[in-house]
Amino acid sequence: MPRRSPIPRTPRAHWLLLGLVLLALCSLLSLDALLRADVPSTPSGTRQFVPQSAFSGGSVIDPREPTVQHPPPRSLALTFADGPDPQWTPAVLDALARHGVRATFFVTGAQAAKHPELIRRIVEAGHEIGNRTLTRADLRQAGDLRVRLELQATDLALAGAAGITTNLVQPPETTTGSLDYAAWKAVLRIGNHGRQVVLADLDSQDWRQPGVDAVLANSTPRDGRGAVLLMHDTAGPGTVEALDRLLPDLQRGGWRVGSVGSTFQLPATMNEARIIDRVGGTLFVAAVQLSAWLSDALRVLLWVATALATLRLVFVLLVAPLHVRRTRRWQAPWQISQRVGVIVPAYNEEAGIASTVRSILTSEHPVEVIVVDDGSTDRTAEIVERLQQRFAHVRLIRQPNAGKAAALNTGMAAANSELLVMVDGDTVLEPDAVGHLVAHFTDPLIGAVSGNVKVGNRRSLLARWQHIEYVIGFNLDRRIYDLLHCTPTVPGALGAFRRSAIERIGGVSDDTLAEDTDLTMALERDGWRVVYEEQAISWTEAPTTYGQLWKQRYRWCYGTLQAAWKHRHSVVERGAAGRLGRLGLPYLLVFQVLLQVIAPVVDVTAFFALFTEDAATVAATWLGFLVLQAVPGVIAFRLDGERLRPLLTLPLQQIVYRQLMYMIVVQSVITALAGARLPWQKLERHGRIGPVPAARR
Structure with a gap:
């Protein structure tokens, strides 16, 4: 049996607290919508049965x-x-x-x-x-x-x-x-x-x-x-x-x-x-004032969210063309021919590990595949052993379950090359991906290169939404980070590194759940440049259920918050570290955390405003916010060479999927404030990415 570290329990009381807070917010917004409602008047009708004296002049009527x-x-x-x-x-x-x-x-x-x-x-x-x-x-x-x-x-x-x-x-x-x-x-x-x-x-x-x-x-x-x-x-x-x-x-x-x-x-x-009326009245006045303040605050946040979306659109319109021109002009001064070590940390990856290894072996660049089995309890090691018998450049290393960071360090220690590529056990590489990645290491200042990760299983609506998120939220942002020299994350699904650079910072740390973000930030704080290579494409299997998606994004978000806090001192540092701290971290926290939290405010405010006199204005703002989300989407899909058809689901994604992301961010923040440490969340894989080219022996 593999060694298992004790799993700290995540506090469950925050769910009850969050539910009560949401109930209170909705109640207050409903109260404010009621008080702001524009009630239409009724046209006057017949005066039959109305006493003549009642409408013959100004009057006080005692109807009793x-x-x-x-x-x-x-x-x-x-x-x-x-x-x-x-x-x-x-x-x-x-x-x-x-x-x-x-x-x-x-x-x-x-x-x-x-x-x-x-x-x-x-x-x-x-x-x-x-x-x-x-x-x-x-x-x-x-x-x-x-x-x-x-x-x-x-x-x-x-x-x-x-x-x-x-x-x-x-x-x-x-x-x-x-x-x-x-x-x-x-x-x-x-x-x-x-x-x-x-x-x-x-x-x-x-x-x-x-x-x-x-x-x-x-x-x-x-x-x-x-x-x-x-x-x-x-x-x-x-x-x-x-x-x-x-x-x-x-x-x-x-x-x-x-x-x-x-x-x-x-x-x-x-x-x-009466005393009881005064007490009840005081509570009522407080509730009305709180509801008015909340409604006004949410409307301010609506404008803030719209302003942030506009700012992001400006970034995209200005930066994306510059990045395209720069990458098209770039060429490696010479070709790197040395064999590259590809490290695959694997824990219970029997569904997709064979496809991952075979896709790596089809690489046009010479590679050595090192699979580190991190105490799997399924057939992962057995499958890799069979591949090891057939292919000379496949190695299997077994170790007790110690986590992904430890598996990466084990693989790095066993590698025979200075240049390393790290690939998740559920990822399939394009044949030219490794070559595109390592070509950047002709520049001695570059310590890591981020690949272009795409969703391979896109049949379900949930997977299409994730495909949109990968193209717009991840790859488009990486272009901006790349141009500003402040990339905060080289994804674990596909990234290349200098071995000496990682060793100089003490290896891959397990301080956070986002070891890829932590590693990238640590390299930049050590003075290394991190770049993005859009032509180095890999295909990953996105979660197919909402439960699995929740686990994955919860870990990502919580780990990102951990990494940002760990490297917060980069804000006052110089060079590559300063660019990370003063450009990368603010962009990440504003557009990937803050905007995730306040974006649903647009929906909530728009919904409750439909029952007030401001309905037309708020509805127009909400539609404008959707447009501001859609324009970068079209640009991102065009830059990535993707078909635009999945963007037809973008409005529904903004209403449904965004709320899920909002809940994940809120839970991550609450968990972080509570001081809890999450265990590694292993996702269920089905190996449904697509056909894999035949591997080279």
């Missing part, structure tokens, strides 16, 4: 009796609706204070919860507070449950903001002039909850911002009849200017201007909230 009360002659009840607004409500309050007038502010619960300090300022200034419903909903088509929720939620907001509740309700979209049977039924429902309804007969129309003169004309009562005036403390400077002209004119004309309570001589319009 029912009774309708009109203001006395030359009396104006001044009301403001739909606030409070952080910019204009203070200006309105200042205008009212200048003229010594009290008014009634019919606030929405959403705005009251977002700006509780303004509610307190209104009450402290001696004004009245009325209920304009939670979401400014048109109650004409609402049932009794919706009416109750709208009113009680607003009461909660008022209780949490200022410790009060109110008896006055001004239904949105309803004035005495628009009162119909549906609105009258809504009035009766409001009365069922112990409220009095205030209907305006003068509508300033200031929310349309028609100009101060028009607002003034709409707000001026005629014929000396008492009236209820509807204005908006959210409409802007026109309302404030109109007040400064309207109030002195009315006062000089002998009009009494005041709040609804003082105008109609109502005994009580506001009540002190």
Whole structure:
């Protein structure tokens, strides 16, 4: 039995924590979407069955009796609706204070919860507070449950903001002039909850911002009849200017201007909230403010994600053509003829090891294949032994299970050459791949060369998505890294190295789960250059199930974070190390970690924004983000000589596959913060890459 190291347990509590966090986020976003929803109004209908007195002028209706009360002659009840607004409500309050007038502010619960300090300022200034419903909903088509929720939620907001509740309700979209049977039924429902309804007969129309003169004309009562005036403390400077002209004119004309309570001589319009309502209201206000902050933050992240995608597109458009021109001009000054050692670390690779070894033996460049069996429990060693008997340049080394890094070090120690190629046991090489890789070592400054790894099994939708990711996310980025001289990873599936360079840094380290990234960064910090060779092509078997994909990418992401942290000091170093630290690491962390995390924010924000007034803007941004993802995809596929047809699945990949990558990155970050160390994740292989050329003896 192979020796197995103890496997530390990954903390499972983070899954529960992550689930609770996601549930809380969705709940808060749903609350914010509800509060921001643009509720359409219902056209007025028949006035049949509506009491004549209810729509004959400004009135306070007590639906419990029912009774309708009109203001006395030359009396104006001044009301403001739909606030409070952080910019204009203070200006309105200042205008009212200048003229010594009290008014009634019919606030929405959403705005009251977002700006509780303004509610307190209104009450402290001696004004009245009325209920304009939670979401400014048109109650004409609402049932009794919706009416109750709208009113009680607003009461909660008022209780949490200022410790009060109110008896006055001004239904949105309803004035005495628009009162119909549906609105009258809504009035009766409001009365069922112990409220009095205030209907305006003068509508300033200031929310349309028609100009101060028009607002003034709409707000001026005629014929000396008492009236209820509807204005908006959210409409802007026109309302404030109109007040400064309207109030002195009315006062000089002998009009009494005041709040609804003082105008109609109502005994009580506001009540002190109960303790339980204050506690519940405080929690409600906190939830609304948190949901608004979260929504605003996600919208900022949406723009950040879009900006990052745009920045990446700019990188691609600028760098890719330069890289193509440079690689097409490059030629090795002489041909390297020495035999190259190809090291294949293998653990339970019986499904594909024969194809891997045979493909290496077809190389046009002379090779020696060294397979290091790392304590396999299947037929891997037996298969390689048979190949060893048939082919002279195949060697098998067995060792107890010690991990991939140890297997690579074992193979390197056994190799007879200075130039080494490392290949995974599930990878098939093109015949000219090794030759293209080692040609770069004619430059004595180059310590490693990255190959071009492609997905070989592309039949399933999941495999096609991975194919897209390899071409766009890996190979395209390697072109950018190559031009900037800051490649962070030579993939374990195919990479070439100077043996002396690896020995100088102490061999392949097992400090991280991404030994290939760790090795590449260590070489660059030692002063070696790392380049990318697009013509050195290998084919690898991508995971065929979501579980296997999760294991692989979880290890990759976690290992990359480990390697980035291990080599963080390269940020302040010089030469190749400095380019890695100041160019490679930021690019890697921004576009492969940060963008992975916030990219789903685009989807989440777009989904919840569909139910708000910003739906069109956010939807356009989301579509623009998809375009910004698709353009580099087309460029990458063209550069790699791939057919564009798989890109038809890109929109679905952005919706489904991206969420999986997001969860993997989040789990990796949480695991890293928890201080856990993951075991090596062995994937199940099926050997389904494709036909392999006949090997040379």
